[in-house]
Amino acid sequence: MRLRSLIDDADAIIVGIGSGMSSTAGFNHYNHAGMTCAGMADWQKAFGFKSLFDGFYHLYPSLEQQWAYYARYIDFMLREPASQPYLDLRSLIGHKDYFILSTNVDTQVEKTFPAERTCNYQGSFAHLQCKQPCCDEIFDASPYVERMLAGMAGFEIRSENVPRCPHCGWQLVPWVRDDTFLQGTAWRKGLERYEHFARERGSSRVLLLELGVGEMTPGIITLPFWSMTAKLPDAHLLSVNISGDSAPLQLGNKAEAIRADLRTLLAAARVTKVFKPPCQSL
Numbered sequence: 001m002r003l004r005s006l007i008d009d010a011d012a013i014i015v016g017i018g019s020g021m022s023s024t025a026g027f028n029h030y031n032h033a034g035m036t037c038a039g040m041a042d043w044q045k046a047f048g049f050k051s052l053f054d055g056f057y058h059l060y061p062s063l064e065q066q067w068a069y070y071a072r073y074i075d076f077m078l079r080e081p082a083s084q085p086y087l088d089l090r091s092l093i094g095h096k097d098y099f100i101l102s103t104n105v106d107t108q109v110e111k112t113f114p115a116e117r118t119c120n121y122q123g124s125f126a127h128l129q130c131k132q133p134c135c136d137e138i139f140d141a142s143p144y145v146e147r148m149l150a151g152m153a154g155f156e157i158r159s160e161n162v163p164r165c166p167h168c169g170w171q172l173v174p175w176v177r178d179d180t181f182l183q184g185t186a187w188r189k190g191l192e193r194y195e196h197f198a199r200e201r202g203s204s205r206v207l208l209l210e211l212g213v214g215e216m217t218p219g220i221i222t223l224p225f226w227s228m229t230a231k232l233p234d235a236h237l238l239s240v241n242i243s244g245d246s247a248p249l250q251l252g253n254k255a256e257a258i259r260a261d262l263r264t265l266l267a268a269a270r271v272t273k274v275f276k277p278p279c280q281s282l
Contacts, residue, residue: 016221020212
């Protein structure tokens with residue numbers, strides 16, 4: 001199998017994980033199926049939401065109602081264990097020198113890989129931040145979510161349970177990219193880990209592996225991966241996506257693409273053994 005062969009031959013692997021990876025894991029944030037999976041069918045019926053993100057970006061009449069949805073949505077992501085595609089990926093690359101750059105915010109990367117090998121470029125629903133923000137601090141979402149759920153009635157939480165910044169009293173918001181996203185110490189450290197890894201492995205055989213990366217934010221994974229593939233002397237790019245199988249022509253034989261379902265491909269690669277003939281005695 002090509003994927004397994006490239007992984008085994010690489011000295012270092014940089015994995016770019018996009019929304020397609022979580023979709024194949026069952027986290028369908030963009031369609032109706034995700035609402036049912038997350039136990040949010042009541043919100044779908046009452047408000048007509050077409051997807052989990054539809055509900056997340058909805059303009060609610062009150063903070064109490066907005067945070068009722070947020071609390072249910074975040075609780076779903078926090079409770080879900082690491083899914084099989086992520087576990088299969090860990091099995092495939094865990095013995096290698098690797099780094100994960102992710103645009104997903106659903107906590108699956110954090111549950112599967114050690115923090116020192118990851119960069120959550122778009123943040124994570126596992127944390128909250130001050131909306132202003134007044135401070136360079138992110139907060140564990142779990143205790144806030146538990147308190148909101150305990151006092152929830154119907155589609156609203158209690159006013160006193162709206163998450164507030166302990167420093168200024170202003171509203172907390174999920175630590176995910178929007179116009180108030182905190183690119184503070186936690187974010188910068190993740191980015192620095194990624195940049196240091198890429199810089200230090202530049203002269204080795206580097207596999208740049210794109211998994212389920214779409215076209216919404218090409219400047220985070222796709223374009224930098226193309227640039228590294230072109231510049232590094234022994235780099236190779238493999239892109240895997242269910243919707244396309246074309247590699248950038250300007251990279252020639254340094255890049256290739258596979259059109260496949262990631263759940264199926266990663267599971268098959270995990271159990272595939274690359275045959276290496278035994279040493280022959282002289």
